[in-house]
Each structure stands twice: as structure tokens, then as C-alpha cells.
Amino acid sequence: MALGHWHHLNVSKNRVVVLEHSYHGDTIGTMSVGERGVFNKPYNPLLFSVESIPFPKRGSQQVTLDALESKCSKSQDIAAFIVEPLVLGAGGMLMYGTDILKAMKEICERYDVLFIADEVMTAWGRTGTMFACERAEVVPDIACYSKGITGGFIPLAVTMCHERIFKSHYSKDKSKTFFHSSSYTANPIACAVAAANLEMWLEGDVLSQVKRVAQMQEQKLHEMSQLECLVNLRRTGTINAMDVLVTDSGYLSEIGSQLYLKFQQSGILLRPLGNTIYVLPPYCMTQEDFNTVYDVIADAVLELTEWSDRFMRLSDTSDSMRLQALEVFERTVLARTATACECSPQCNVRQLPSDVPCCIGALALLPAV
Numbered sequence: 001m002a003l004g005h006w007h008h009l010n011v012s013k014n015r016v017v018v019l020e021h022s023y024h025g026d027t028i029g030t031m032s033v034g035e036r037g038v039f040n041k042p043y044n045p046l047l048f049s050v051e052s053i054p055f056p057k058r059g060s061q062q063v064t065l066d067a068l069e070s071k072c073s074k075s076q077d078i079a080a081f082i083v084e085p086l087v088l089g090a091g092g093m094l095m096y097g098t099d100i101l102k103a104m105k106e107i108c109e110r111y112d113v114l115f116i117a118d119e120v121m122t123a124w125g126r127t128g129t130m131f132a133c134e135r136a137e138v139v140p141d142i143a144c145y146s147k148g149i150t151g152g153f154i155p156l157a158v159t160m161c162h163e164r165i166f167k168s169h170y171s172k173d174k175s176k177t178f179f180h181s182s183s184y185t186a187n188p189i190a191c192a193v194a195a196a197n198l199e200m201w202l203e204g205d206v207l208s209q210v211k212r213v214a215q216m217q218e219q220k221l222h223e224m225s226q227l228e229c230l231v232n233l234r235r236t237g238t239i240n241a242m243d244v245l246v247t248d249s250g251y252l253s254e255i256g257s258q259l260y261l262k263f264q265q266s267g268i269l270l271r272p273l274g275n276t277i278y279v280l281p282p283y284c285m286t287q288e289d290f291n292t293v294y295d296v297i298a299d300a301v302l303e304l305t306e307w308s309d310r311f312m313r314l315s316d317t318s319d320s321m322r323l324q325a326l327e328v329f330e331r332t333v334l335a336r337t338a339t340a341c342e343c344s345p346q347c348n349v350r351q352l353p354s355d356v357p358c359c360i361g362a363l364a365l366l367p368a369v
């Protein structure tokens, strides 16, 4: 739509600027504007090239703004900047401030670059206001909404645009038509659900529920900050996220699937992004629900890291620390899960099950103490 806009105005702008670690979907187009990596490597030959700017990490936000300004000012062909406002979801629940979002929009305005807000995850109260852009007083040129638009119950997505983009496609010249849609465009059932949801937003007091959930999240974040094995605890609106301290951090971290399994066994549906645990609760959650969820998280994290925490400290090990770590290993892992090696009755080596964190794999080779 952004490219169509410039094309219909006879302006030669066709490149897109993106933010590092972004996720916008799984089509060739959306993968092209998302973070490149193991997830989309097979499709690399088909992905189009984009301009990427660094994520605005705390303390180096100006680097991001300077990079955006430099990309927009140096080349005349930048059509649009696409961004997940305030929270980058699949990229690791990375959060940044409203001032940065606002500054990014101002830069785009200065160079007539369209500002596309991907609010698929952040809209409908998630960040504390109905839309994340609202918090930064930003009005995007194009906005993408989904998930919460039907309360998450039925698939529906909406792409909205500023009137000037609508107008550039609105013509008696049929070649300017916006030709694109999908099989289920404006599906009546999905739209009815969205309309019912909107009614609740307009008539009910959803934002006070959002505020209540945000407060409970803040309280829980504070409680979780007492656990040494959790770092980077963060919240934006109703979204809490925290990273488990591991040696292989990232989306492919071993601990992700182990946590997922433990959460599932405890009746909680949480899907960690590698070693990042996030809680994105429905707004009807009660205090008891929150207590249950975070008790489960604390138990799982403690169980899976008690041993690896100590293992990490083995790098400056003394014999006594090493023995202590082995003792923890024996108590927390072997006693519960390992099976005896059956090579001979005298052998006292025990074998680890395959779901034990990889960082303790090295010690699996040691005889049990």
C-alpha cells in the first residue's frame, strides 16, 4: 500500500526502513521487513533488501534516531518505515519508550517517509491505551491491527491508512485500484465479532480493567525481581517480560522448551521465546489467576536453573564449590530423573534424560558422587 501510494503519485520511492529484531509475519514481504536469521534462512534468496536500524537500547536510543535520520536524509527513495510501537513481540518482548516512538515519527514526517505501525500485538489495550501509538501521541500513516480486534477469538486483520493514501488509490483510472485482498476479506462472522468487541470498548470500561491488570503485573514483576536467575524484568502496560539467566540466551535457548513443558504440565499456557518468559494476560484475569501463573513460573525457573546457576559459577571454581555443585546436581537432577547405567553391576555412572539443560551436560560424564 505504501509503495502503491508513491507509485500512483509518480514518486520514485520503493525502499523500506525496518527496526532490528522486528517481526511482521511469514510471507515473503513480511519476512523481508523482519529480522533475518535461522527462521527465514531457507527463503533468503527471495527476500528483498531493506535498510535496517538498531533497536533503541536503553542508553543508546540516540544511535537509533541518528540511524533513521541518516537513512531518510541520504537517499530519496525511502518509501516507508515499519515499526512495532513500544514493544517488539517475537523479537524478544523488547521494550522502548514513547519519546523514541514519537521522535521516529517526527523524523519520518521531516523526510516524507510513510510511518507504518504494526500494532498486531500492541493494540487493544495491551500497552495501556487502546493503541500503542496513542501513548506517544503518534498518528501513523498506515496501521495494522489483528489479534485483539476480536478479543483474540476469531481471526481478523485490518489495515488502515491515512486519507491521503486512500486518495492516491481512489481514481477513475482503474490501474490505481488497490487490488489486494484475501479469501476471507471482511468475513461477516469475524466482522460481527470485531463489532461486538468494539461495542464493549465503547460502552464498557475496558481501560480500567487494563489498568487493574497492569497494576497486578507490576506487583508480580516486583516479586519476580527477587529471583536471582531472572534479569531484565520489564513491563509495558499489561505485558510483562523477563529473561532467564542462561549460558545460551536467545530464541533457540534450550531452556525455552523445558519451561514450556513445565508450564503446560502445571496447566498454564505460556510460550517462552527461548529464555525470555512473557505474560500477556487476558483482561479478565483475577488476582488468584495471577498468583497461580507466577507461582508456576517461579517454581519452573527455580527448578531448571538452581543447578545451572551454580554450574556457571564453576568457572572460578574451587574444589569445595565443585563438590557443592555436584551435590546440587545430585539432589536436583540425578535423584529425580537420571537412570543408572547398566553396563555392569559395579558401574555407578548415571545417565541424564535428554531434557536436562545442556549446560549441565558436561557433568553428566562424571560418576555420581
Ligand SMILES: Cc1ncc(COP(=O)(O)O)c(C=O)c1O
Pocket (backbone or CB within 6 Å): 023, 024, 025, 026, 084, 089, 090, 118, 119, 120, 121, 122, 146, 157
Ligand atoms: C507484531 C506482529 N506483526 C505481525 C504478525 C503476523 O501476523 P499474521 O500471523 O496474522 O500474519 C504478528 C504475529 O504474531 C505480530 O506479532
